[in-house]
Amino acid sequence: MSKPTSNGGPAVRRKVTAPSVRARKGGEKITMVTAYDYPGGRIADRAGVDMILVGDSVANVVLGYETTNEVTLEDMIHHTAAVSRSKPKALLIGDMPWMSFHVSPEETLHNAARLVREGGAEAVKLEGGAERVGMIRKILSAEIPVMGHIGLTPQSVHAMGGYKVMGRGLDGARQLIDDAKALDEAGVFALVLEGVPVVLAQVITREVSVPTIGIGAGAYTDGQVLVMHDLIGMNFGHYPKFVRRYEDLAERATGAITDWISDVRGGTFPGDHEAYHMVQAAADQLVTEFAERSNKVGGPELRAVR
Numbered sequence: 230m231s232k233p234t235s236n237g238g239p240a241v242r243r244k245v246t247a248p249s250v251r252a253r254k255g256g257e258k259i260t261m262v263t264a265y266d267y268p269g270g271r272i273a274d275r276a277g278v279d280m281i282l283v284g285d286s287v288a289n290v291v292l293g294y295e296t297t298n299e300v301t302l303e304d305m306i307h308h309t310a311a312v313s314r315s316k317p318k319a320l321l322i323g324d325m326p327w328m329s330f331h332v333s334p335e336e337t338l339h340n341a342a343r344l345v346r347e348g349g350a351e352a353v354k355l356e357g358g359a360e361r362v363g364m365i366r367k368i369l370s371a372e373i374p375v376m377g378h379i380g381l382t383p384q385s386v387h388a389m390g391g392y393k394v395m396g397r398g399l400d401g402a403r404q405l406i407d408d409a410k411a412l413d414e415a416g417v418f419a420l421v422l423e424g425v426p427v428v429l430a431q432v433i434t435r436e437v438s439v440p441t442i443g444i445g446a447g448a449y450t451d452g453q454v455l456v457m458h459d460l461i462g463m464n465f466g467h468y469p470k471f472v473r474r475y476e477d478l479a480e481r482a483t484g485a486i487t488d489w490i491s492d493v494r495g496g497t498f499p500g501d502h503e504a505y506h507m508v509q510a511a512a513d514q515l516v517t518e519f520a521e522r523s524n525k526v527g528g529p530e531l532r533a534v535r
């Protein structure tokens with residue numbers, strides 16, 4: 230929610246942009262949360278996050294797939310467009326799905342442009358290190374801001390041999406530092422560090438000129454990101470140890486629907502105030518005309534509600 234101003238009115242939030250995020254390196258912590266649909270976008274933006282990521286985690290948490298590699302560019306455009314219709318003040322970032330930025334720089338640019346033009350994304354994110362620099366440069370050449378993502382990159386699940394913390398050994402750590410620097414030099418405006426040791430995230434944060442956004446990377450990054458459904462307790466999958474669950478919405482939503490079932494079965498839903506009525510004279514006339522026949526059928530007595 231927007232903070233009130235000194236005169237008591239709600240503060241008008243400035244639109245967050247890629248350059249404004251870039252400029253916050255080392256300043257107040259940056260927040261990013263995922264969203265996959267219109268209400269998700271509204272809720273995240275009302276809460277005041279700086280960035281909304283339409284992550285390919287939509288695969289697991291919303292679409293019920295096993296891995297993120299199952300979502301397509303069409304899926305990502307569809308979900309990004311839904312969030313975009315919430316018109317967030319937060320920067321809206323569309324995630325590039327697996328195989329949408331691997332074939333050629335031209336195809337990569339075309340796909341990134343579709344996320345912007347059809348999905349309403351204001352920036353794109355893609356996974357990978359130095360090997361992605363050519364693709365990133367091509368996207369940047371069309372003035373589309375790019376966020377990098379290194380460490381535990383879920384699209385590489387098969388190559389990594391599972392979801393593993395990356396950079397635990399010295400060689401792996403050095404490789405990730407080199408990757409981070411390569412992406413920084415290529416021109417990303419921010420860099421997600423996922424599933425890396427705290428000290429490595431701290432080193433990378435000091436070595437690069439752009440903000441680092443951590444997830445499972447400890448407290449020393451320039452910002453933090455969480456999957457919304459993890460944060461609010463709406464994920465039916467595995468909760469990694471780095472997730473702090475602030476709500477248990479799945480439990481609360483189940484409780485709400487259970488209560489409704491019980492009210493319907495117990496005859497207390499809907500109440501008269503939750504239904505539409507005729508003008509009294511017309512209702513009385515209708516009851517008079519049909520009462521005798523209708524009451525023979527059985528069930529509750531036909532009556533004009535007053």
Ligand code: KIV
Binds near residue numbers: 263283324454455
């Ligand atoms: O898809 C996603 O949700 C992500 C975040 C975890 C960074 O990539």
